[in-house]
Amino acid sequence: MGKQAKRERKEEAAQKPTGEDMSLTPEDKRFAGTLNYLARGIIIGGSLAVMIGWLFPEANMGRLLGLGLLTGCLAGITMKNINDKKKQD
Numbered sequence: 001m002g003k004q005a006k007r008e009r010k011e012e013a014a015q016k017p018t019g020e021d022m023s024l025t026p027e028d029k030r031f032a033g034t035l036n037y038l039a040r041g042i043i044i045g046g047s048l049a050v051m052i053g054w055l056f057p058e059a060n061m062g063r064l065l066g067l068g069l070l071t072g073c074l075a076g077i078t079m080k081n082i083n084d085k086k087k088q089d
Helices: 005-016 026-055 061-088
Strands: none
Touching: 026 061
């Protein structure tokens, strides 16, 4: 999608506020987006860690889960940063 199409979509979105979006400030929207990415990363990271724990029975499941949650949190922050950079262009 070209820059012109992205610009047109942004303009259309700005013209059509929904009922829920009318009460949210831009800071609230940004915070909600950040929480969304963090939640996705934590859930996916924890799930993958538990699956790996099933494959390796000698591994400590609690330690793997903690590491998976931590890396999922970092992955969520990274996804948010990448998405923000794409929106700026």
